Amino acid sequence: MEAAQLFDLAGRVALVTGASAGLGARFARVLAANGAAVVLVARRAGRLAAVKAEIDTAGGRAMAVEADVLDRSAMMRAFDRAEEAFGPVTVLVNNAGVAHGTRALDVSEAEWRRVLATNVDAVFYWAQEAARRMLAAEARGAIVNIASIAGFGVSKGIIAYATAKAAVVQLTRALALELAFKGVRVNAIAPGWFSTDINREFLDSEAGEKLKRAIPVGRFGANGDLDGVLLLLASDAGRFITGETIVADGGQLVALRE
Numbered sequence: 001m002e003a004a005q006l007f008d009l010a011g012r013v014a015l016v017t018g019a020s021a022g023l024g025a026r027f028a029r030v031l032a033a034n035g036a037a038v039v040l041v042a043r044r045a046g047r048l049a050a051v052k053a054e055i056d057t058a059g060g061r062a063m064a065v066e067a068d069v070l071d072r073s074a075m076m077r078a079f080d081r082a083e084e085a086f087g088p089v090t091v092l093v094n095n096a097g098v099a100h101g102t103r104a105l106d107v108s109e110a111e112w113r114r115v116l117a118t119n120v121d122a123v124f125y126w127a128q129e130a131a132r133r134m135l136a137a138e139a140r141g142a143i144v145n146i147a148s149i150a151g152f153g154v155s156k157g158i159i160a161y162a163t164a165k166a167a168v169v170q171l172t173r174a175l176a177l178e179l180a181f182k183g184v185r186v187n188a189i190a191p192g193w194f195s196t197d198i199n200r201e202f203l204d205s206e207a208g209e210k211l212k213r214a215i216p217v218g219r220f221g222a223n224g225d226l227d228g229v230l231l232l233l234a235s236d237a238g239r240f241i242t243g244e245t246i247v248a249d250g251g252q253l254v255a256l257r258e
Contacts, residue, residue, distance in 0.1 A: 006237045010035035013086040014234065015078065017069050017126060018096030020047035022196035023146070023226065027093050030227045031234065032060030037086040040064045041078050042096070061086070069096045069122040079133060088137035091234045092130040094123045094145040097164075099198045104159045112160050119164035124171055131175070131184050140183040144233045145172050147190040149249045165190070169245045176243030185242040187233045192249025194221035216251030 014031040018024035020042035032038045032055045040048050040062055048064035055062040063085050067074035082089050098118045100111055127143050134141035150158055151165035168188060176186040193211065195203050202208050203220060212220060229246050232238045247253055 007231045007235045008035050009091070009231075009235055012036040012090050012234070013039065013082060013088060014091035014093065015039040015041060015082055015089045015130070016093040016095055017041045017122075019051060020044040021051075022198075023191070023194060024093070024095040025051045026223060026226070027095060027230055028062065029055060029058070029060075030230060031091065031093070032062055033058065034231060034235075036091060036234075037061040038063075039078065039082040039086070039089065041067050041069070043068050069126065070117055072125065075126060075129060079129060083133070088133055088139050089130055090134060090139050090141040092126060092141070092143045093230070093234070094126055094143065096122060097146065099158070099161050101157045101202075102160075103157050107160055115160035116164050116167075119161065120167045120171065123168055124175075127171075127175055127186065131179055131182075134184050135182055141185070142234050142238070143175070143184065143186045144230065145186070145188040147172070147188040147245055149190050149192050149247060149253055151190060151245075152247070152253055172245060173243045180242050185233075185238070187238070187241060187243065188245040189226060189229055189233070190245050190247045190249070191226060192221055192247075192252045194225070214252065214255060215249070216255050219250065221248070221250065 014036040016024055016028045019028045019040035028038045028040050028051060040051055042048050045066040052062045052064045065078045065081055067078050098115055100115055123145055130143055145168050147168040148165040150162040151169045154162045172186050172188040179186055226248055229248055
C-alpha cells in the first residue's frame with residue numbers, strides 16, 4: 001500500500017482539544033490536510049476562528065466549538081455538534097493542558113487541582129465520552145493523548161505537571177487494555193520541549209539555552225516534528241498499535257539515562 005493511502009484520514013472525524021494555538025492548532029491543520037473533518041475545541045473563540053479559517057482556505061473541513069475542557073456539559077455539546085455537522089468522532093486528540101512553575105513546598109491546593117483537573121481529569125472524561133460514542137456508532141476509532149517527557153523524568157518546579165503527565169501515560173495503557181477488543185485504539189505522544197505560549201519566555205531565556213545544549217539533536221522541537229507520529233497513531237498505519245506512548249524529544253530522555 002502506498003504511504004498516501006496508509007495515512008489517509010478521509011471519512012474520519014477528528015476532535016482536537018486545545019486547538020486554538022500551539023501544538024493543538026498544528027495537530028488540527030495536519031489532520032485536516034490529510035482528509036479528516038476536524039472539530040476545533042478551546043476556550044478562545046477568536047483564535048479558534050482563525051485556525052478554522054486557515055483550514056478552510058487550505059481546502060479542508062473544520063468547525064470551531066468554544067468550550068472549557070473542564071465543563072462536562074460543554075464537552076457533551078462539542079460531541080453533539082460534531083455529530084450534527086460531520087458524523088461521529090472517530091479520532092480524538094486530547095491535547096488541552098496547563099503548566100506551572102512552582103516548587104513543591106509552595107504549590108497551593110488550588111494550583112495542584114487546576115493542573116491535575118485539566119491534564120488528567122479532562123483527558124479521561126473526553127476519552128471516555130469519545131469511546132462511548134465510537135462504540136455506539138459501531139465505529140473503529142483512535143484516541144491520542146498528549147503526555148510529555150515530564151512523565152518520565154522530572155525537573156524542579158513542575159511537580160503537578162510531571163505527576164499529571166505520568167498519570168496520562170498510565171491512563172493511556174489502562175484505557176487501551178479495556179477498549180482494544182472493541183475496536184478503539186488508545187495511544188499517547190510524549191513530546192520534548194517545543195516552544196509554545198506556555199513556555200516560550202522560559203525557552204528564550206539563558207536557562208532555556210542551557211537546556212537546549214543538553215538535547216542530543218541540539219534544538220527544541222520545531223513545527224512539523226510531531227506530524228508523522230500523530231498521523232501514525234490516528235490512521236490505519238497504526239492499526240496494530242495500542243497502549244503505547246511514543247516519545248518525540250530529540251533524544252533528551254536517552255541522554256538523561258546515560
